[in-house]
Amino acid sequence: MSIHQVESQHSAECWSCGSAHGDDTLFFCNQCGAIQAASDTADYFQLLGVEPTFMVNLPVIEGKYKALQRKLHPDMYATKQKVEQDFSADQSSLVNKAYATLVNPLSRAIYLLRLRGIEAGDGEEGTMSDFELLSEVMEIREAIEEAEDIGGLQKLHQENAEKMRQSGAAFAAALQAGELQQALEWVHRMTYWDRIDKEITRKL
Amino acid sequence: MVRPILYRLADCPNSSLCRRLFLPPLLSPLLRDVPFVSSEFPTPSCAAFPLQFVRTDQQLSFSSSFRTGASYQPLGFPQESSLGGTKQPGVKSKKRDISAQFAPGASFPAQMADLMESEDFFHQAVTEERRPGDPSGAKDDVSRLSPAIGIDLGTSYSRVAVWHEGEIKLVPLDENNNTEIPSCVGLGGSPDDSPGENILIGWPAFQLLPQGRAIHRARRIVGRVDTDESLQLGARFWPFLVQLPGIGIRPVIALKKGDRWESVNAEEVLALQLHYLRRAAERFLGRDVSDAVLTSPAAFTRFQCGRLAAAAAAAGLRVRRIVAEPNAVGLLYAAQEKQRESARRKGTGRSEAAGGAGKSDRGKGTGAPGEQKESGRGKETEGPKSDEKESEDKEKNVLVFHLGSGYCSVGIVCIDDGVSQSRAIAGAAFGTDDFVNNLVARALTDPRTRAPAPDAPTDRKTLFWLWQTYREAMVQLSESEFVDLPEDPALGKTLSRAEFEESNEGLFRACVDMVTRCLADARLKPREVQEVHLLGGGVRINKLEVRKGREYDDELVKGAALEAAIAGGVPGVDTGLLLLQGINHPLGIKVEGDVFQPILSRNALIPTSRELIFTTIKDNQEQAIIQFYEGEQPVVEQNVFLGCLQVAPLPRARAGFPKIIVCLDVDAGDALRAHARVEMPPGDYEDPPGPLPEPLVVKLPSVDVGHGWCKEALRIKYGTSADVRLYETAPTGVRKKDA
Ligand SMILES: [Zn+2]
Numbered sequence: 001m002s003i004h005q006v007e008s009q010h011s012a013e014c015w016s017c018g019s020a021h022g023d024d025t026l027f028f029c030n031q032c033g034a035i036q037a038a039s040d041t042a043d044y045f046q047l048l049g050v051e052p053t054f055m056v057n058l059p060v061i062e063g064k065y066k067a068l069q070r071k072l073h074p075d076m077y078a079t080k081q082k083v084e085q086d087f088s089a090d091q092s093s094l095v096n097k098a099y100a101t102l103v104n105p106l107s108r109a110i111y112l113l114r115l116r117g118i119e120a121g122d123g124e125e126g127t128m129s130d131f132e133l134l135s136e137v138m139e140i141r142e143a144i145e146e147a148e149d150i151g152g153l154q155k156l157h158q159e160n161a162e163k164m165r166q167s168g169a170a171f172a173a174a175l176q177a178g179e180l181q182q183a184l185e186w187v188h189r190m191t192y193w194d195r196i197d198k199e200i201t202r203k204l
Numbered sequence: 205m206v207r208p209i210l211y212r213l214a215d216c217p218n219s220s221l222c223r224r225l226f227l228p229p230l231l232s233p234l235l236r237d238v239p240f241v242s243s244e245f246p247t248p249s250c251a252a253f254p255l256q257f258v259r260t261d262q263q264l265s266f267s268s269s270f271r272t273g274a275s276y277q278p279l280g281f282p283q284e285s286s287l288g289g290t291k292q293p294g295v296k297s298k299k300r301d302i303s304a305q306f307a308p309g310a311s312f313p314a315q316m317a318d319l320m321e322s323e324d325f326f327h328q329a330v331t332e333e334r335r336p337g338d339p340s341g342a343k344d345d346v347s348r349l350s351p352a353i354g355i356d357l358g359t360s361y362s363r364v365a366v367w368h369e370g371e372i373k374l375v376p377l378d379e380n381n382n383t384e385i386p387s388c389v390g391l392g393g394s395p396d397d398s399p400g401e402n403i404l405i406g407w408p409a410f411q412l413l414p415q416g417r418a419i420h421r422a423r424r425i426v427g428r429v430d431t432d433e434s435l436q437l438g439a440r441f442w443p444f445l446v447q448l449p450g451i452g453i454r455p456v457i458a459l460k461k462g463d464r465w466e467s468v469n470a471e472e473v474l475a476l477q478l479h480y481l482r483r484a485a486e487r488f489l490g491r492d493v494s495d496a497v498l499t500s501p502a503a504f505t506r507f508q509c510g511r512l513a514a515a516a517a518a519a520g521l522r523v524r525r526i527v528a529e530p531n532a533v534g535l536l537y538a539a540q541e542k543q544r545e546s547a548r549r550k551g552t553g554r555s556e557a558a559g560g561a562g563k564s565d566r567g568k569g570t571g572a573p574g575e576q577k578e579s580g581r582g583k584e585t586e587g588p589k590s591d592e593k594e595s596e597d598k599e600k601n602v603l604v605f606h607l608g609s610g611y612c613s614v615g616i617v618c619i620d621d622g623v624s625q626s627r628a629i630a631g632a633a634f635g636t637d638d639f640v641n642n643l644v645a646r647a648l649t650d651p652r653t654r655a656p657a658p659d660a661p662t663d664r665k666t667l668f669w670l671w672q673t674y675r676e677a678m679v680q681l682s683e684s685e686f687v688d689l690p691e692d693p694a695l696g697k698t699l700s701r702a703e704f705e706e707s708n709e710g711l712f713r714a715c716v717d718m719v720t721r722c723l724a725d726a727r728l729k730p731r732e733v734q735e736v737h738l739l740g741g742g743v744r745i746n747k748l749e750v751r752k753g754r755e756y757d758d759e760l761v762k763g764a765a766l767e768a769a770i771a772g773g774v775p776g777v778d779t780g781l782l783l784l785q786g787i788n789h790p791l792g793i794k795v796e797g798d799v800f801q802p803i804l805s806r807n808a809l810i811p812t813s814r815e816l817i818f819t820t821i822k823d824n825q826e827q828a829i830i831q832f833y834e835g836e837q838p839v840v841e842q843n844v845f846l847g848c849l850q851v852a853p854l855p856r857a858r859a860g861f862p863k864i865i866v867c868l869d870v871d872a873g874d875a876l877r878a879h880a881r882v883e884m885p886p887g888d889y890e891d892p893p894g895p896l897p898e899p900l901v902v903k904l905p906s907v908d909v910g911h912g913w914c915k916e917a918l919r920i921k922y923g924t925s926a927d928v929r930l931y932e933t934a935p936t937g938v939r940k941k942d943a
Contacts, residue, residue, distance in 0.1 A: 059599075062599070062618075062620075066620060066621075066623050066625065066782075066784075069623070069782060069784060070623065070780065070782055073782055073784070073872065074771075074811065074871070074872035074873075075767075075770050075771040075782060075783070075872060076773075076779070076782075077773075078771055078772050078773035079773035080773075089811055089871055089872060092811050092872065093810075093811040093812050093813055093869075096808070096809045096810070096811065096812045097812060097813075097814075099809070100808060100809065100812075201720075201721070201724035201725075
């Protein structure tokens with residue numbers, strides 16, 4: 001939430017020409033093309049124009065993101081009115097957040113759950129009651145500690161990436177089947193893999 | 205044509221060129237499959253960036269296209285390129301000449317004070333007097349037509365470039381038309397203490413260095429404190445006075461005036477340089493210049509960027525953007541790639557219009573400013589699927605590695621059809637200077653006892669000479685395994701490459717670590733990096749003689765000039781070009797237990813904002829002091845203090861009850877703002893909680909003396925009584941599970 005958004009609430013009409021917004025108005029007026037206030041209802045998938053699923057096509061997201069920033073970035077509004085500059089700053093910021101959330105598997109999974117009313121934390125801490133998983137995580141941590149060369153770490157890194165991929169796939173399946181509780185547990189696993197990933201990269 | 209700066213691995217089979225930059229041999233195991241691609245920079249076929257230079261034997265001169273229209277004035281540089289004292293001829297500016305305010309012989313700080321005071325006057329002068337003074341621009345669009353300039357205020361060399369007449373031009377900076385000058389500020393004039401001395405910038409100041417009458421490397425000093433280890437080691441070898449008592453203050457630096465030391469500070473030195481550069485740009489353009497885009501090393505903290513901006517303000521420049529070095533290179537490269545691509549398409553007879561989205565490229569100099577700009581935006585169209593495929597193929601991940609003399613910056617940028625998106629960035633506050641420092645330190649150490657050699661020289665002049673000798677030797681090591689050193693008791697007989705590498709093992713390791721971290725941050729495997737661009741000035745600062753007509757590292761300043769043109773909406777600039785920068789260091793606040801709680805993470809693309817909810821740690825806590833920090837360390841003390849917000853009075857409530865909402869907001873110009881407000885969750889309160897404090901917004905950094913004292917002072921005054929911690933919103937999912 002930035003200062004601009006407080007000042008200019010998303011309204012039902014174009015600030016410039018006064019025509020009513022369509023259902024799909026996210027960034028620009030359908031009539032006059034003027035940039036509009038950032039939507040406070042659209043979710044990140046809608047903003048980037050992709051299906052709200054876990055298995056996203058990353059290159060497509062990258063492409064859509066850049067196409068949007070080309071049109072929304074404040075650099076493009078240097079010679080425009082103040083109101084347009086403010087809208088551009090908010091819209092560009094929002095698109096950046098949407099992109100950052102969707103491009104990372106863990107934050108994307110957490111966001112998908114949030115859209116379904118389930119709060120899985122922010123991916124930085126997770127509570128874990130699955131002892132099997134806990135001991136697995138402990139083992140990996142020890143292996144990281146003991147790894148002596150880059151090669152060993154890289155192997156662990158690859159294994160971890162594979163676990164992340166598998167957990168992601170399982171999460172996607174659970175979500176699709178509507179098994180939200182299960183999906184949440186997979187997110188917890190992903191949280192651990194993500195943390196391990198960070199630990200390994202710190203040592204690499 | 206400018207000489208290529210990038211090196212092809214293939215070009216240097218015996219890796220002598222690589223040796224010159226030291227790094228490819230080190231990086232190559234890491235980036236085994238990556239071609240060290242280079243393109244000639246700029247390519248002869250690249251029509252977008254023709255440089256209007258003709259090379260003559262000794263120097264660069266301008267070709268016939270050097271015209272600036274009605275307001276053109278011949279370049280008139282005074283004999284000594286002085287800022288103060290003499291009147292500068294050849295400047296047709298109706299506004300009062302700021303330099304005329306310097307009384308000859310006035311002391312440095314006094315002159316700076318004048319300069320600062322004249323700021324209001326200055327901006328007034330620019331806005332009021334431009335119209336009568338500038339025949340070409342009469343209306344409001346003056347600012348549009350007169351883009352900001354790009355400045356690369358390097359540790360050792362400075363450059364200026366500007367988008368002018370449809371292309372990026374390097375600005376000649378002195379009477380010899382050098383487009384890069386040493387970042388040196390000196391006191392010229394008579395060697396005795398008589399009045400009439402001048403402030404000298406660039407080469408004239410550079411000559412005075414050995415006598416201690418000039419300051420260099422102010423960018424290494426700015427925004428750092430005297431406890432800094434790298435400063436402690438390096439400053440011994442500087443020819444001017446540096447005092448580092450190690451108590452957390454700004455380093456004391458001074459230059460020689462007669463037989464006394466005249467103290468200055470780094471911001472003043474930078475301001476004088478920037479003022480000089482601004483004036484050179486004004487001469488070149490024949491108009492006033494009030495805005496600039498600066499480059500900065502990736503390692504620069506926000507505090508340092510703030511000091512840089514303050515120096516710019518003192519020099520009469522508003523900083524539009526500060527572009528991290530790898531991003532400047534990325535943007536320029538993206539533009540050149542796009543230009544090449546469209547040239548290729550034209551060449552193969554394909555219509556450019558087939559490109560679809562983002563192809564609003566109207567080339568340079570085709571006139572019709574602003575039209576396609578409108579049509580390119582405002583429509584929420586995305587290209588058809590085939591286009592996405594195509595752009596996907598063109599996407600290139602480029603690793604930029606810049607080892608300057610004071611700082612090392614690494615970045616991975618993703619180049620795609622004119623857009624340069626930062627994927628990861630890392631920086632360190634060491635450069636080639638530190639490599640030399642280590643060599644000298646080694647020479648001054650007794651190899652057996654590891655203590656300082658008993659007969660080691662201590663006087664400033666000798667140390668500087670030693671340092672320069674080793675710097676020279678380091679460069680020669682690019683071409684040979686051994687270098688013979690001049691005969692001197694303080695020097696050994698030779699320096700070998702092995703010795704050099706041994707002395708600097710730690711720095712080499714740090715270079716590789718930065719690349720590794722960038723790859724990890726960008727979630728890229730080495731083979732997914734298509735190109736590596738290496739640049740660095742450190743290796744060429746070695747020769748003391750003035751080297752005219754040689755250019756390196758121009759990409760930085762050209763990238764800055766391009767960003768200035770893009771962000772200024774200058775007509776004629778391809779509207780398909782865009783620079784997407786990220787945050788260089790995590791930003792967050794201090795929470796209970798001296799823990800750093802990041803709010804915005806490293807590499808988050810800007811503009812961006814994020815809020816986190818915090819709460820009190822004590823019942824009926826009266827206030828919260830939100831302390832903002834920047835840095836990578838989990839222990840808050842080790843990060844850079846940016847300022848604090850006092851949130852008071854807090855409503856009476858149990859610990860953990862009030863919601864203190866903190867939002868960090870970084871805009872497209874990389875300005876950081878902190879917002880704080882308090883909310884009380886709905887509930888039955890025995891006592892009415894009382895009024896809430898008003899929401900606050902503060903621009904950061906809000907302290908101008910970071911220096912570690914503020915955090916200490918806060919601790920002494922408040923202890924933990926005003927601490928906060930994260931507000932606990934129990935994840936709903938977890939609660940469900942318990943039920
Ligand atoms: Zn409209």
